[in-house]
Amino acid sequence: MADEETQGAQPEGEQPSEEQIRQFEEQIRKVRVEDLILQSAVSILNLSARRIAKDDERDLEQAKAGIDAARALAELVPEEAQAQLRQAVSELQMLYAKHAGEDEAEES
Secondary structure (H helix, E strand, O other): OHHHHHOOOOOOOOOOOHHHHHHHHHHHHHOOHHHHHHHHHHHHHHHHHHHHHOHHHOOHHHHHHHHHHHHHHHHHOOHHHHHHHHHHHHHHHHHHHHHHHHHHHHHO
16 A cells, blocks of 8 residues: 555545646646547557457457547547558458458358
8 A cells, every 4th residue: 555655546535635636737738639549549459459369359349340440540640650550450450351251261
């Protein structure tokens, strides 16, 4: 518990100090929406990749939704990250197609 307190975590029911609030406000002031969109797109792609690649977690419908979401977000991220994000989406689409084809072959 002492480690949590030294890292800024509040004990249950205790309000943050004014200094902690100021620090949080400063962090929020620096955050750009485009950066948050990029982080979200990367997280979505990582989860989608798991839903494709891990047999015990395979859910191709979820993976497709994630691929579609990341593709839609690509134009909203900082320009310098767009090509890399689109490349990741493309690679994930290929992985999805491979596994979707395998699933169809198994069902036949």
